[in-house]
Amino acid sequence: MTGSRPLVVVGDALLDVDLVGTASRLTPDAPVPVVEDVETRERPGGAALAAVIAAAQTSRPVVLIAPMDDDDGADRLRALLAGRVRLVEIPATGGTAVKQRVRVGDHSVVRIDSGAPTATLGALPDEARSVLRDAAAVLVADYGRGTTASPQVREALADAGGPIVWDPHPRGADPVPSTRLVTPNGAEAARVAPVDAAGDGLAAVGARAEALIRHWGVGAVSVTLGSRGALLSYGEGAPMVVPAVPVTGGDPCGAGDSFAAAAALLLADGAVTGEAVAGAVAAASAFVGRGGAAAWDATRRDAPAPNVIAEPGVDSVIARVRAAGGTVVATGGCFDLIHPGHVATLRAARGLGDCLVVCINSDDSVRRLKGPSRPLVTAADRARVLEALEFVDAVVVFEEDTPAEVLDRLRPDVWAKGGDYAGADLPEAAVLRTWGGQAVVLPYLDGHSTTALVERSRT
Incomplete structure (x- = not known):
């Protein structure tokens, strides 16, 4: 204090x-x-x-x-x-x-x-x-x-x-x-x-x-x-x-x-x-x-702060890639109990461009989406684990239920999601279109999900 x-x-x-x-x-x-x-x-x-x-x-x-x-x-x-x-x-x-x-x-x-x-x-x-x-x-x-x-x-x-x-x-x-x-x-x-x-x-x-x-x-x-x-x-x-x-x-x-x-x-x-x-x-x-x-x-303390908590380096990572004419890729999710499905999706997302920014839900946001017993791992710890992966360049924690606001600030060239969205329009696609970005779906590694892991641990 x-x-x-x-x-x-x-x-x-x-x-x-x-x-x-x-x-x-x-x-x-x-x-x-x-x-x-x-x-x-x-x-x-x-x-x-x-x-x-x-x-x-x-x-x-x-x-x-x-x-x-x-x-x-x-x-x-x-x-x-x-x-x-x-x-x-x-x-x-x-x-x-x-x-x-x-x-x-x-x-x-x-x-x-x-x-x-x-x-x-x-x-x-x-x-x-x-x-x-x-x-x-x-x-x-x-x-x-x-x-x-x-x-x-x-x-x-x-x-x-x-x-x-x-x-x-x-x-x-x-x-x-x-x-x-x-x-x-x-x-x-x-x-x-x-x-x-x-x-x-x-x-x-x-x-x-x-x-x-x-x-x-x-x-x-x-x-x-x-x-x-x-x-x-x-x-x-x-x-x-x-x-x-x-x-x-x-x-x-x-x-x-x-x-x-x-x-x-x-x-x-x-x-x-x-x-x-x-x-x-x-x-x-x-x-x-x-x-x-x-x-x-x-x-300065009196400068308005965005409603996003960014880990050190996210802005410089994006600026560096854009200055070199590269492609900025972002993906997002709760990433509670990171498992092989997450790792496969993140690795594939990084392969789409020259840097990967991972946007993760805050603890309050996860509770609203997943229920009062989640998350199992705090946002700070989830961010640390993600940052340790060689194919993740930066992590951003957002408070809202959707990443629309943080995407509007970061404006990636590609938004990649893993899962069963193929053939459907991703919820974030409309936001990406406002600056010419592209939303894509990546293959999901079947049989791996945090919810399923939690349910199995209770049986």
Whole structure:
């Protein structure tokens, strides 16, 4: 349960700029692409991105304490933060750090950084000390510009009222000893704590996490491993490994900020460290699936949400396939107690195109259709089993009695159903026709049904 005490984010606020265009030729004087039709997209970066990500996930107040210069970049950053987080500024000089990525589609061509490598900080405002003492949790987002090395900042962090999550930087300061959880990525952990074990296997990562705990004197270290999830160590005993939900496509930029923000919010709400890391892995996967940092503004709490719960990656899966001119296939059903008939139908459906989205009825929807004793398996667990099948690319849970609404949102090219519909018009066919989609029937593997399995188990 959230409360009125704030989540406080401390660190270096950056301005991120994406220059997104198209490229179809190289320059005559060098083997580099000519980027045309460029669109400029600005967003908060660094600690500022972590703060807006956190604010989008909670009703708890979010306060950002960050050095701010008096220049055009700072003014643009203040405008992006306005109405999202409360900003407590530390006076600073050295220019606002601006990171510009030139991108063609989903690929970065070059990044251009400006602003001094380090900022010169003024006095820490009393307001900053006050909000830190009142914090439900603190997230330190270190981007190597000197904020976390400031003695006055470190003194204020030592008096913080809640647990501290520290997202480190190779050029940053060591976490304060009272830190509950430090969240380096694999490369950062390897640079700070080289150990005898080579490579990036779990044994080597675990050894580095233990070495970091000894080196920093902190409570726990969670090494984030990208698509592999995260490893959590308390310095002794077997580490906990949290696998990530597979995500197709998406921009991983900002995933570390999303992970750290989610962990800090969960600790603020009373979660233990292991629960916080597990929730943070899921949140980071969902963040990447929604488009990553490039889609930061699409996840605001006040934005209208569709009446559909989509697992991470469904939109990026569809966008990727359509961008390549492929065919999007969808199928649906309750999928309660998945059996060989389901597997055969799903495999056949995937063969009709370039991706398969499975739309499943929510628990309430199944109860209305099948009776009060169903479903036997919750929607979350049904979705997890389906996602584990190699021929399923994404899963969507819908609340209605029919998938008409979710189909209208996803607009697949093909809607495939297994069963005895041959020769009859599928109920969803009319919806598909509105955008030129095709409903088809697949052969059904006879002798397999969940209802029959349930009846046999009762005899």
